[in-house]
Amino acid sequence: MPITNAISIEIPRISILDEKGNFDEKLGKGLIPDADLLKLYEAMSSCRHLDEVAFRLQRSGRMGTYPQNMGQEATSLGAAYVLNNDDWLVTCYRENCGLFWRGVPMESILLHWMGDERGNAMPRPHFATPIAVPIGTQMLHATGLAWAAKYRGEKRISCTFFGDGATSEGDFHEAANFAANLDIPVVFCCQNNFWAISVPGKIQCSAPTVAQRGIAYGMPCMQVDGNDIFACVYAVKKATERARAEGKPSFIEFVTYRLGDHTTADDARRYRDQAEVDAWKAKDPLIRIRMLIEKRKLWDDAKQEAMMARIEKDIAAAIERAEHIEAPPRSDVFDYTFEELPADLRTQRETFETTSLGQERASNPASA
Ligand SMILES: Cc1ncc(C[n+]2csc(CCOP(=O)(O)OP(=O)(O)O)c2C)c(N)n1
Ligand SMILES: [Mg+2]
Numbered sequence: 001m002p003i004t005n006a007i008s009i010e011i012p013r014i015s016i017l018d019e020k021g022n023f024d025e026k027l028g029k030g031l032i033p034d035a036d037l038l039k040l041y042e043a044m045s046s047c048r049h050l051d052e053v054a055f056r057l058q059r060s061g062r063m064g065t066y067p068q069n070m071g072q073e074a075t076s077l078g079a080a081y082v083l084n085n086d087d088w089l090v091t092c093y094r095e096n097c098g099l100f101w102r103g104v105p106m107e108s109i110l111l112h113w114m115g116d117e118r119g120n121a122m123p124r125p126h127f128a129t130p131i132a133v134p135i136g137t138q139m140l141h142a143t144g145l146a147w148a149a150k151y152r153g154e155k156r157i158s159c160t161f162f163g164d165g166a167t168s169e170g171d172f173h174e175a176a177n178f179a180a181n182l183d184i185p186v187v188f189c190c191q192n193n194f195w196a197i198s199v200p201g202k203i204q205c206s207a208p209t210v211a212q213r214g215i216a217y218g219m220p221c222m223q224v225d226g227n228d229i230f231a232c233v234y235a236v237k238k239a240t241e242r243a244r245a246e247g248k249p250s251f252i253e254f255v256t257y258r259l260g261d262h263t264t265a266d267d268a269r270r271y272r273d274q275a276e277v278d279a280w281k282a283k284d285p286l287i288r289i290r291m292l293i294e295k296r297k298l299w300d301d302a303k304q305e306a307m308m309a310r311i312e313k314d315i316a317a318a319i320e321r322a323e324h325i326e327a328p329p330r331s332d333v334f335d336y337t338f339e340e341l342p343a344d345l346r347t348q349r350e351t352f353e354t355t356s357l358g359q360e361r362a363s364n365p366a367s368a
Pocket of ligand 2: 163195196
């Protein structure tokens with residue numbers, strides 16, 4: 001018998017607005033009305049400015065740590081623009097722009113990184129889950145949320161974001177396998193920024209694209225210019241249409257780059273070449289929108305200045321709210337793990353003393 005070909009696979013690559021300002025009229029026509037484009041530009045500019053301010057807050061001791069989103073704003077924003085308000089947006093930690101677009105308050109994100117748990121209490125109307133720092137967990141949550149919605153006969157779908165490094169975690173493979181085989185409407189969005197902290201993508205994924213990791217599970221896959229808001233919107237639209245019409249998952253690889261350090265705890269100069277960073281700075285998602293709106297005579301320096309004044313004011317107000325939130329009661333430390341506190345913890349809650357450290361005071365009944 002001759003050897004035949006078991007399968008041929010094609011992965012579409014989507015780009016509509018490139019870094020030189022070229023715009024594909026055929027694919028891009030009607031995708032984002034001009035009025036919305038200006039709003040998206042403002043949302044991205046605001047997110048970028050927050051990154052700059054948050055960096056200074058961390059350096060001056062007013063924030064624990066912070067992962068800048070710089071350079072990656074278009075991906076989650078494109079998704080949030082497309083999703084319905086009651087679809088789940090299940091993120092990790094570089095999706096501020098999409099979360100803010102949905103109405104998650106900026107101070108929630110600030111509080112999270114200031115170490116205040118109340119930042120994780122995403123108000124329900126936003127259908128967003130708390131920032132997920134443990135790599136990979138949220139993909140399973142997204143699959144579970146969409147499965148629950150399907151079980152209940154609700155129409156909502158899930159859209160989840162994760163990094164290139166996260167696709168090396170077992171959690172990704174379990175979530176993808178489960179979603180594909182049980183027909184669960186999840187849009188898997190990988191932000192391939194080529195680095196997992198200091199580990200380069202090429203030693204984590206030997207395949208030529210990350211997108212093809214989804215092929216293994218029978219999902220349609222796309223590779224998308226993640227610095228192009230039009231391409232991001234186009235791809236997520238395709239994936240959500242499939243999710244709604246057929247109840248099935250898709251996988252999108254957004255090719256992008258983090259222009260900042262991994263987090264404020266990192267110094268990327270120790271493992272990345274400046275030439276690589278400079279090449280990506282030229283592909284900045286913000287610059288190309290600005291070029292387009294200027295070309296369309298929708299923007300000028302005066303509008304830019306007025307927008308930045310608005311953004312600075314809003315961010316200053318959010319920081320003010322986050323830094324001046326009422327202190328939580330100390331008893332919070334005890335209140336959310338046990339339905340009924342064990343006796344020793346009850347004593348600790350009442351006295352704020354523990355016998356386990358040799359503290360023996362008259363006020364502590366456990367030391368009697
Ligand atoms: C389960 C787990 N393992 C390790 C870490 C430490 N860690 C934090 S971020 C990160 C790299 C993630 O890379 P990627 O998924 O590409 O996301 P990126 O930060 O590039 O957006 C690692 C290993 C973690 N947070 N959770
Ligand atoms: Mg990465």
